[in-house]
Amino acid sequence: MAANLLVDNGFYEMMNNSLTKSDYYSKLKTYPEESLVRLLNPLSSDLNAMRQTLLLNGLEVVAYNVNRQHTELRLFEFGNVYSLEQSIGSSNEAQEPDKLKAYKESSRLSMVVTGQGSPYWRGKKAPGNYFMLKGYVEALLKRFGIDINDFEYVAAPADLFEEGLALKTKSGKELGYFGTVRKSLAKQFDIKQDVYAAELSWDMILTQVKKKRVLYSELPKYPSVTRDLALLVDEAVTYSQLRQASFSAERKLLKNVVLFDVYRGDKIPAGKKQYALSFTLQDLGNTLTDKVVEEVMSKLLDTFSKNFGASLR
Known part of the structure; x- marks a missing residue:
């Protein structure tokens, strides 16, 4: 194989x-x-x-x-x-x-x-x-x-x-x-x-x-929603830590987290870096509203701020 x-x-x-x-x-x-x-x-x-x-x-x-x-x-x-x-x-x-x-x-x-x-x-x-x-x-x-x-x-x-x-x-x-x-x-x-x-x-x-157990489930009837965050974090902070904290903060609606960009350079303070993360949210029973999505993203941002001192860039 x-x-x-x-x-x-x-x-x-x-x-x-x-x-x-x-x-x-x-x-x-x-x-x-x-x-x-x-x-x-x-x-x-x-x-x-x-x-x-x-x-x-x-x-x-x-x-x-x-x-x-x-x-x-x-x-x-x-x-x-x-x-x-x-x-x-x-x-x-x-x-x-x-x-x-x-x-x-x-x-x-x-x-x-x-x-x-x-x-x-x-x-x-x-x-x-x-x-x-x-x-x-x-x-x-x-x-x-x-x-x-x-x-x-x-x-x-x-x-x-x-x-x-x-x-x-x-x-x-x-x-x-x-x-x-x-x-x-x-x-x-x-x-x-x-x-x-x-x-x-x-x-x-x-x-x-x-x-690994092979599990089957019904295809989702409701669409997923993707939101991005650009975070300014310390050099010591890793993507693995942010991903784990994301799923700890939102267990129901968060389906995936992807790191798609890392930036160091102009306008980034010394000892810092920018992580650009993409979050996929989905409710298997309902269509997600903007209000629910914003509440989840606020919860995630608060978690990153408290646990890692991250700020939105």
């Missing part, structure tokens, strides 16, 4: 060796070199450890293709990654079965998008960018009935990405991350063009799918 979705959107599947070069991990903090599963008798220094992430394999494939004039790429890979938990594996007193527990194997899905866009008979293909990749990630999760807004957003690992997001469950488990690959990391593979990559925990996706 996932592969079909990606192929239908112009992706090509790649298959890489699980053996990799340990030097790739010498400067990484997210995947430290100490957590590598090393081979006792490697054939070469280029294949002396098991990979901890699919991202670096993806960069190898991008470099190989770019060097052969194939610069427009959309790639994905299903594969396993491996790691060693030092707290367990390094203990001298640990019994052999306990030492084996230190070795971890998990399934991942990676996606890579790069290229400036190329002409074809109907025009020009869209260039790869962060938002294109984010759209593919959301579409993939949606195909499995997973709402990306059910997760908490945090910054993606800084040693891997210039900018990006990581998705975590409320219990703190990481579903995955995506963003713009750091230029210093891409430079290690002699890649000069921008690369956008995502890596998702396939095991976590399957776990989330098992929790």
Whole structure:
């Protein structure tokens, strides 16, 4: 299902060796070199450890293709990654079965998008960018009935990405991350063009799918209403916090909240930013009146003001 979705959107599947070069991990903090599963008798220094992430394999494939004039790429890979938990594996007193527990194997899905866009008979293909990749990630999760807004957003690992997001469950488990690959990391593979990559925990996706119940309901008879707010908030305030506060303030009529613009710059005070949010309201039993809509929007604005010090811009 996932592969079909990606192929239908112009992706090509790649298959890489699980053996990799340990030097790739010498400067990484997210995947430290100490957590590598090393081979006792490697054939070469280029294949002396098991990979901890699919991202670096993806960069190898991008470099190989770019060097052969194939610069427009959309790639994905299903594969396993491996790691060693030092707290367990390094203990001298640990019994052999306990030492084996230190070795971890998990399934991942990676996606890579790069290229400036190329002409074809109907025009020009869209260039790869962060938002294109984010759209593919959301579409993939949606195909499995997973709402990306059910997760908490945090910054993606800084040693891997210039900018990006990581998705975590409320219990703190990481579903995955995506963003713009750091230029210093891409430079290690002699890649000069921008690369956008995502890596998702396939095991976590399957776990989330098992929790989802398929529910059917009658199509709404009454139209929805959309209202926008431009809020001036502190830099520390996140969209996730505002979204959660919105649904806490209005549980009945509020159906969706979407962040469609973030602005920093002219006429915005230092330490502040502007969030433009769109709110969808709907009453399943009646047609919404302007009075009811305005009451809900006032309630939301009061909530943002009290909880986050937000003001209408």
